[in-house]
Amino acid sequence: MSNLWDVFISDRLEVSRSLTLADVRKGIDQGEFRDDDLIRPAGTTTPWIRLNELGELADVQVPTPLVVAPPEMPVIVLQDDNAEQDSFALTNDDDDDDDDDADITHFAPDDEEDDDADITGFALDKEDDEEGEADSAEALVIDSLPAVPSSQGAVSAFAIPTAPWGGEEMDLENEADDLDFDEDDEEFDDEDEAVAAFTLSRNGPDQVEELDLAAMVDVAFQLVLFFLVTAQTIMYKTLEVPKPNPESPPAAVAQGRGRTLDDLQRDFIVVEIDASGGVMIDHEPATADPAALVERLRAARLATGRKTMLLSADFSTPHKNAVMAYDAANEVGLGIAIAKPPAPGAGKS
């Protein structure tokens, strides 16, 4: 039986299995393995140790198999399939199905690999009957050793290179935690309130999803106040019109209008509205409709370039007709001028 080793390469998180001492030395020489990489006998669940803690590999003897389970574990794993070890035996087949051992056997090789690994002295395979005899004898010897208190695991069993795995204290849990390989809930037993806080933070997003409506209420109240304040000032829609010239007596205006309408037509678009509401633009009849009036005014503006409308409405025509003309002029963008009509009774001279 030759010594085979598993080497855990820390930087790549890989395990090179079933290496001989020559392979390990070669790996170290070639730089494939470093001092902080971890090594343990192949096919076992013994704790990993650093390569530099192992000392000279040449001095390493076949390790005495001693596997100490965590305190919770009911079985001190000392593998053998022979009948005399049934009470403490934990076959490799069981390892595959037993969740309780998962954290310890996390890196244990599979059954197929065990066929190669069992030559380390740990008989893990039922088919290997020859080795089983020898392992059984070793196991009995080890079994007779006093129980190893795991609470003293602070001291590494591998501090003495010449006697690794031989009757020294080992702390599987600490080693496992340091290596950070465990995935099972075993490690949560060692955690404290920090784990609870972490669990609480995971539940946080469910409650953060709720909207904080206080800010929305603030904005809404400000909008309400704004509307309350602005609603107090009522806006009236008006048309701004030029002031009539108060100095011009109506008669004078009327008299002047008769003489100068043709002259004014050169500068203004003259809109006349009679008493009955009939509309004339530039002395041509037009439809008394706002849309039609807008079109006529727009056409007149485009044709002649005049930009002001002169409204000459009859005194008695309804005010809404004049406003219609104002609105049409605003629609087209014309300025507004108002010719003051003579009051009824004033003679049209």
Added chain:
Amino acid sequence: MLLRRQVSAERDEHIDMTPMVDVVFQLMTFMLFSVQMSGGEKVEVPHARHGVGVEEDGATFLTLLKADAPGAEPRLVLGNGGGAPVGLDEAKKSVAAGVAAGKRKVVLQADGAVPHGEVLKLAAAVAEIEGITLHIGVQEPER
């Protein structure tokens, strides 16, 4: 679990803001509609698509109501249609007082049926007061 229960109990103490938000938004909706409905004239002013807004507080309002009977004179009242009919002199005094108070805008709220000449006559009367701008009250066209 204990911590989770404590946290949920703490959050239950918060007031549910949803009904308050609902009420506030209903108030906002009411205000929005009431702003558009405000400014109801008591006189049937003509319709016009274009126009400028004049605040009630910033202008002197004169109202020309159509005559009660055919052939009668239209009634001139101060303000927005309330009160007794007044003459042109009182209207000018009101406008002058408004100008003294900083209200340089004069809005003539004339009924659409009032003769155009009567509106211009009133406008010419108030135009004697310096510093005013003349506006004719209109309303949004019916849709």
